[in-house]
Amino acid sequence: MAYLTLKNINKIYPNGYHAVHNFNLDMEKGEFIVFVGPSGCGKSTTLRMIAGLEDISNGEFLINGKRANEQGPRERGVAMVFQSYALYPQMSVYDNIAFGLELQGADDDYIDEKVRNTARILGLTDYLDRLPRALSGGQRQRVAIGRALIRKVGIFLMDEPLSNLDAKQRVTMRSEITQIHRETGATTIYVTHDQTEAMTMADRIVVMKDGYVQQVGSPRELYFNPVNVFVAGFIGEPPMNFIRTRISGGSVEIAGRKFDLTKLGKKLNTYEGKEVVFGFRPEAIRLGEQQNAYVMPADVELTEMLGDNTNVYITMEVIHAILKVDPHDTPDVDSTIFFSIPYESVYLFDGETEKVIE
Ligand code: ADP
Helix, strand or coil: CCCEEEEEEEEECCCCCEEEEEEEEEECCCCEEEEECCCCCCHHHHHHHHHCCCCCCEEEEEECCEECCCCCHHHHCEEEECCCCCCCCCCCHHHHHHHHHHHCCCCHHHHHHHHHHHHHHHCCHHHCCCCHHHCCHHHHHHHHHHHHHCCCCCEEEEECCCCCCCHHHHHHHHHHHHHHHHHHCCEEEEEECCHHHHHHHCCEEEEEECCEEEEEECHHHHHHCCCEHHHHHHCCCCCCEEEEEECECCEEEECCEEEEHHHHCCCCHHHCCCEEEEEECHHHCEECCCCCEEEEEEEEEEEEECCCCEEEEEEECCEEEEEEECHHHCCCCCCEEEEEEEHHHCEEEECCCCEECC
8 A cells, every 4th residue: 555645636726726636646655756847837735735734625635545634734744844944043953953852842862862863864963053044055954854854754845945055055965865865764755846856866756737747757767758748848958859740651851851750660650641749859869870860960050068068059940959969079060960860769749739659
């Protein structure tokens, strides 16, 4: 039996806005799940319904198979870390972390042991006497995490916890949170709009858009087997290139050239005459002309040398796309190049439903 179950969960706010539609998910104990999607897609609303901070309008939330819709946050055994650290500024790191246990009336020795253990996991042992204002952003966020972690809870919820940190701190904290999760084994749901956070941290990712779950899967599944154009474009950086085109005689015409789609081994019989979306990832291409690949000519508009790779912005007549190449192979701006897209790296989507064509 799953540890947490969300069964057809809906949220309709009092003003009538339907923010979450039929959300279904089973979570195992100890999993690290990330909800990801653009701002306003319903991630926080769903998290807050799991936390018990927001009513569930429709559907059931189960913990260990038992309905928990009517339970408050404490009964559910959840701890939550928010975007703003919400630390008590006049209290030391020690007291901030201890606060939850003190409220519960735990005895001093127990609290002391727990605080020191939590501080050790979080690398805060040397900072226990400090006030929050004498800490860096990353350290403050660790205190906020420590405060949530110290209580023995089954469910650990985090809502964009890294968004107040600078880019470098975010990268460090990302791996620290993953490490903390490994040490504590707490079942975690983490909300972010950042696909890189989702990809690097999650056991499984839930991609949301406009209040609907688009796909649930491991980072690998979402990257290699996206179910639709939205997921394909959301996961991966730079995003997948998409070209809208029409199938005629089993082929498509892209920038004046014909490409035989029957080589892809996909079920295309019902698509004759219809529009499809041809997708390929910037990093999936090879420069030059290769076997078992579509070879395309392109004009180089702009290149961005990033160190480990170069992003090459190209045009093929009216079509714009990005290629990711080895920096040593950076082509000249304004030159014409040929690149190859291996057949196995081509994605096709239904032009109308935008669902993947298998
Ligand atoms: P996300 O976390 O993905 O950015 P939210 O869950 O915060 O999105 O919000 C989802 C949608 O619900 C948004 O369109 C938002 O404006 C709306 N919303 C959030 N809170 C309320 C509320 N209290 N009343 C009405 N609409 C709300």
